[in-house]
Amino acid sequence: MQFDALRALGIDDDHMFIDHISGSTKNRPALDRLMATLVEGDEVVVWKLDRLGRSTQHLIETIELFKTRGVAFRSVTDPVDTTTPAGNLVFQIFAALAEFERALIVERTQAGLEAARANGRHGGxxxxxxxxxxxxxxxxxxxxxxxxxxxxxxxxxxxxxxxxxxxxxxxxxxxxxxxxxx
Missing domain, CATH: 1.10.10 (Arc Repressor Mutant, subunit A)
Known part of the structure; x- marks a missing residue:
């Protein structure tokens, strides 16, 4: 679904950078390769904000880095386009919501694991x-x-x-x- 949406925007497979690991992981080789190839005037398009990073801090730092290098940023499913002040505001809000959602998922997972342990079940x-x-x-x-x-x-x-x-x-x-x- 993600790749189809990007292809529909005219992005070919040679210009897609894909990490097959969690976005919360610090070591992301494909993101590093993307960053190394970016030049002024490029535009980075992601399917969803959480594809670029899992924390608000990381997203903000990455978008700021894009700005300093003259690179635009756009999300397909989230109305974010950093070339405008309104887009920047929307980005900040969506990034905060994405981090909040991830924190809730972690919290629910921990509560589920604790409940399972209390009932004598252990994972793994x-x-x-x-x-x-x-x-x-x-x-x-x-x-x-x-x-x-x-x-x-x-x-x-x-x-x-x-x-x-x-x-x-x-x-x-x-x-x-x-x-x-x-």
Whole structure:
């Protein structure tokens, strides 16, 4: 949808800079390449403000950098065109709203995770340590083996051994069971 909208504006694929990582990540190679190619008179067009940056501060800094270099900025879905004073105002408002929306999403996600933990559910993948291996790990630890030695023998990561010994993860009861087919 995003690419179709940009192509409809006459932007060819050779002039699209795409990062396949979160916009909140600082290391964005495609954005860095875009910034290196910009010259005065260019126009940067994004499908939506959050495609350029996730924080108000980053968006404002990037738009200011565009201005100092004589580069215009336009968003397809948000009525932002920084070549006008009204467009600048709209940009500031939309950037603040985008950051607010992202903060709400993070807040809701954290609340959901906390509720799940309170109900005994934990995210992430299941442990790769069987109950038998867990018993073996505990015995080796009682025999004063180091975490690294245990990890090597049991063939799991040292961090998994440490987390099991601290009680942060539980053995996976599904490991070691034979699968049956119907």
């Amino acid at each position: 993948r299941k442990s790769n340590i069987s109950p038998e291996a867990a018993a073996h790990i505990r015995k080796l630890r009682d025999d004063n083996w180091t975490v690294r030695q245990i990890a090597k023998v049991v063939r799991v990561s040292p961090s998994a051994v440490s987390r099991l010994l601290r009680g942060e993860i539980e053995p996976n009861p599904d490991l070691g069971k034979k699968k049956r087919s119907a």
